[in-house]
Amino acid sequence: MYLLKSTQEVPAYSLEQDPVLPGKLFSIKTFEGVRPHQSELLVPHKKEYYMFVLARRGGSRHWVDMTPYETRDNTLYFFGPNQVIVKEEPKCMWGTALAFDKEYLALHDNASLARLPIVRNEQNACELVLSEADIAFTEDMLAKIQKEFNQPGEWQQRMITAYLTVLVTYLSRLYSEQYESMMTSSDSSFLNKYQAAIEEHFREIHQVSEYAALLYVSPGHLRDVVKAQSGKPAITHIQERMVLEARRMLFHTEYSLKEIGFDLGFSDASYFSRFFKRETGATPAEYRALTREMYQ
Structure with a gap:
């Protein structure tokens, strides 16, 4: 494992700096057999943005903070600012990833997203188990978002915001269900x-x-x-x-x-x-x- 020296800070990558998933405020990309970027392998780092990855084919290994994860087929992984990530294996990836940063959440139309449980991620989790129905819904929403992302126009941002709100709200419900034993039902x-x-x-x-x-x-x-x-x-x-x-x-x-x-x-x-x-x-x-x- 590569350890950061006492003179080094944990690298923090903005969405704009990401070589695999570039974008200023928002980005989405489908991967078909793509390997992780070599600069991130075995190096502890943070992402200055939120990322959701629907992994269609698992098998790779990564760490989030101090917890190891073996990526599983048809499982959703999500990451946020401040979590320390280590990608351990240079295995190919199949899936779709979308990302947005705090500046994107600060936009008026997107402000409600910041209050959703999976974005707040109070349990510091990073994995959601999906049923077949969940997979179908998530894939459909990701496809709609990607279509709008690839077709700039007058209504593009509103459509992306609408689809993204539905998707993240749906995933927040799953997050609450899967982690409900650790969550409070009170007004928080x-x-x-x-x-x-x-x-x-x-x-x-x-x-x-x-x-x-x-x-x-x-x-x-x-x-x-x-x-x-x-x-x-x-x-x-x-x-x-x-x-x-x-x-x-x-x-x-x-x-x-x-x-x-x-x-x-x-x-x-x-x-x-x-x-x-x-x-x-x-x-x-x-x-x-x-x-x-x-x-x-």
């Missing part, structure tokens, strides 16, 4: 705001009271609402996000424990180690050794 609008604030500030803000100030509510109100909407204490959301980032860095990089701790806002490496062991049951060094063994 405030929870979403809280999680978005954590995503933006988790490196420098570790206290619930500081997030309450950002969201213009009292700490007590924030704790009560977050617990009611998620079933977890507010502080747990902060800690889980910090642990996820620590795991990513321990697994994919050669950063020292001091460097990882400093990146996450800890002034002392021993304090970071105690925090990590309290949350995971293993020291950072033990976790790094165990996950490297798992990868081999």
Whole structure:
């Protein structure tokens, strides 16, 4: 496995930079026996966009964060910003991939897409199992989107937005069904705001009271609402996000424990180690050794 040096950041590729799936804000492409781009193989990287891939023929292997996946036939895979991806094998791919970035979601007609469960991806998942009916529906919608994408015209963007909304809404229903045991049925609008604030500030803000100030509510109100909407204490959301980032860095990089701790806002490496062991049951060094063994 290629490990990033302590002087390297995890590469982040924009949609415009993607050599296989190029596009400024939105792109779709069908692959028939195409190999992954060599520059991405075995290199931990992030995508600065959302990507949905209907894999018609599986067999390749990749990692999302610290989880390995063997690509399966007729299965949907989805990725978003911040997830660390490693493509492990140069095997050919058959399927269709579509992608769009945050700027595309910010457009007025597309704003509702950002609120759908599979786009928010609160479970940090990346795989949907599809029934035959799901496959037929997904293939039909992808074909309609690709047809509009290949025929520029006055109505192109509206048609793409309409089809994309139907497709992503349908996939969000499947996402909710498959991950419903981990999801809350409560109204989660405030929870979403809280999680978005954590995503933006988790490196420098570790206290619930500081997030309450950002969201213009009292700490007590924030704790009560977050617990009611998620079933977890507010502080747990902060800690889980910090642990996820620590795991990513321990697994994919050669950063020292001091460097990882400093990146996450800890002034002392021993304090970071105690925090990590309290949350995971293993020291950072033990976790790094165990996950490297798992990868081999």
